[in-house]
Amino acid sequence: MHRCLAVPEIFSEILKDILPSDEPRLNGTLTSDACHLSLEGRPVVESSEELYQTLLALACTCKRFLEPSLDALWRTVDSFWPIFVALGISERDLEEMITRHRNPYYPRRNPYHPHLSDLSEAQFKELALRLIIDADYNKAQYYLSRIRIFKLHAIPSALLWAVGELSRKWGSPLLPNVRELHLTPPLTKDYLIFCGRRLVHVSAPLSADSPSLTTHSYPNFDSIYIPADNTKDTNDVVSSFIKNLPPMRVIDAVGCNSMPGTLEVIAAMSSLRSLSIGKFPDLSSSPAFLSPGRLLPCLQELLIGDIDLDLCTQLLYALEDPSALRQLHVGYLSTTGATLQKFMTTVATRCSPICLTRFTVSSNGPRRSADAELPYSSKIQPIAVQPAALQPLLPFVNLEYLNINVFTFNYDDGFVESIALACPNIVTLCLNEHPEYIKSRNLTLRCLYPLAKYCPRLESLNMGGFTFATGPGKIGVDGLSRTWTHDERYDVVPGLSLHFLNSSQVGVIDRCLVDIAAYLMDIFPKIRYVDYHPLYFHIRDVREPGWNDWK
Template sequence: MHCSLCIPEIVSLIFCETLNGAEQSLNHLNRDSAQTLAGLARTCKAFRDPALDLLWKSQCTVMNVLNCMPGDIWEVLDDTDAEEVRLKRAVLPTDWERPLIYSHRVRHFQYQLSYSYPDSAAFYEMLRMCLPPEPLFPNIESLLWETSDAALLPHFRLFIGPRLTSLTVSTFQSASHLSLLPTLATQCPLLQEVCILTSDGLPGHCEAVSFFVKQLTHLESLEVPCLDSVALDHLAKLPVLDLVHLHDQTPLSPVLELASQTEVPSSCDIDMLTLTVTDARAATDVLARLHASPICSLVIQFPKNTSADAVQEIYNGVAANCNHASLHTLSIALPPAGTTDTAADPEQIALHAVPGTHLFPTFLAHNAHVTAAEIARAWPRITSLDLAGSAFLHVPPRTTLRALLSFAQLCPHLWRLSLPINAHSVPKWRKAQTAAEARPTQRRLRSLHVGESPVGTPLDVAAYLSSIFPRLEWVSAGKENTRDEPVRTEVLAAQRKWKAVEAALPVLRKVRVEERYWTRREYEENSD
């Protein structure tokens, strides 16, 4: 055998490549991969440890470990609706010698009722009493605990260890469950990825989660229900924090906010911040606490009964507290499709609709009126822009095809544009007297979504679009997030016309190429 095969790391890499990257998955190995690794472990001593490490790396049940104990300890009763595991005799310390050899190799554990076994709280209570002093999986690195059975949640502590870096727990449903959090950070000081979900309206969840988060110093990804101002200040000091997702964030307590006002948070880079807020002030409060942290991507979702003034407050908070140089993705919208009442009263919609003149004033040097040209001038490096219309009621857009000239002239990097357009009439080209009046051409735009926009003659519209966006390939109409709703007749007719616009684009490109070829050839012949 080659001497390189005596190095465990090399052998492990070979096994991983042979199993097509199975070591990267948190799911349990399939039967063929498990049999292959078991055979390799029995082949020679050099293969044993690398093969066993991969074989035991990811688990979804404790029975694989417990089955390594002597056969006279457990019995499985299957005469009931669900199989039940019971002790046949007392467990002795020597019974754990063989199981602990393998449990030390477990790095990832998933508990999901769909395939985890057993699923009895009584069994885990019995297991807790039988366990030796050390953790069941002392080298575990990630734990996914997803079950709706509240009685099982306290037993997830059986699976945590000091090397745990990733933790997902769903769902905390009572105050006793929240009481597990304060000491969890002490037991798992290396946590980097945390996802904690709680039931709606659970008393004290913000305080308990915030206390837990304030003890974590290695966080890279965090998803929790709500945080207070002190916890937010702590996040701002973490140097490697990338992702933050706050569910049902409420406005910060004035007392806590005042107490931490004098502390200036250090700057950290946040790759993505997602806020689902109960009202507008909650969003502005969070952004104010993290104002020194550059945010690359920001998503804010607010309740559907939020007033136009409150939404304007959110935009003002984003403009005042976000670093414009670092922010490259911004989404401020209602909750995802499926949670919006499309049958709302139009009069009520009018109270909550935010007009285009109020969307970006603080981004655009406090202009009183916002046009497509001003938006394009404000964001010359933008690559994707989505200015969708109302999700409740179709209102004919005021933006015309002429507005696209601004994007063609001022946004050379724009490759995707979503903008309702009134395309009933096509602008006439003016005679180019000077270079400033020359027709702009933008060659990066590939996709145009126009929503429920009216359209006139498809060929005329296609010729206009193709002339300023010669590489435009896709033109789509209608709602991007359909929910099996009936579509009005006029909307269907407009969609068919826009489809005809899209179909004409490749033909126009071909004609343009041919014209350039013959023009160049004619010029060369005349030059000769």
């Protein structure tokens, strides 16, 4: 018989289930179902409205719940509004002040108060400072000290200046315990007034005015994400910034091309665990750089947007411990079948089949999302890839994400079955080629059967087209019937997103739509999405009658 829990233990169990985890991911973000404050300053929840309502009810119920509930409600803030409300400005006054300011990002007139005159920049600064300069430090920090993740999309410069003045008056940062700073505007020293010495991760575009982040000011800072800027070339700015970084754990600059000098600085970071860069530089003038067994002893994730596969093969030999790699994502613009085969063999030789869980080799660059569609470069020379080239990957039994994207990939049902048997933990599988080359495909719907049978965790499947004329019957699956019960090891059965449509197959799918739907529904317990909408809607109609009834 289970023992009875005391009241504090009951509270602890409830909060343990609903509060977010503090365990950081490798990429510097936090695994969290935390709620956050919306642009209007109202608390909302990232995962579900029910979680927010539960936290709010707990906060209002009992003092024992109040503090941990407030911690969760204020953990993630994605606007400047809640900060100013905590400083004592009402939402109405803040909205009125912004509306009156001459700023193209905000309406010039408040339709509810047309009599209000516009504020100049100087007047805006003066008014903002006057409203917050006497803010009660202890009262404000009761809320602001709970913020761990701060996401700022935009803020009027006058408000940014005002909080800077307040921070200088207090002699402390506005958000002393913030760990992550996510900015949409370029990083400047003005935004660092929000951050204290607990800062760990920064995500922001860079400009020539971006300051260096030192361990003296931010001793825990070890993770940076630099998004790509498609409007201008920022490679020099990014390279200069990286050269001044302290030893890092995570560097994510996949949208920026790396310079040889920058790469030398990165290579000296012995604690680096995750590296994502754009184009890998030509190192023909520095052959000693890729000396075997000397680079990045702690590296666990490597993503390179564009690299010559011969050079990538050398890089795998240059890594001190490639067997520690958990993720390897490689993009290339041109290669040969022999070079690709050599690279795959090197991956199998140097990487651990136990540790490696996510792998990409793609002719249009590695992608963070399996559903992302990127154009193929017209400069890529098509090569024919045989399944034998990927045979070295079959011992990697713990693969959860496999993305092979090449121009022509002559694989068939048997190869897909070998993947299913070899990788029972697969969650995302992408086996793609250029749309022009999938017309003569030996792949049929039968290949889905072993995936459904042996891969119960499968959530995303992208295979770029089937041949429906092969095999007996209308759709080529006669003789196949499910011989297993759907896996019940998971509390929530994973939903499958299936991408296989080719425009030349629409007519065949329409003629056999009912049979195809019946086959898919039989072997997969839950289908979340199919990229041919008539087929997807039919499946939804069968499984969820009335789902599209608007009455």
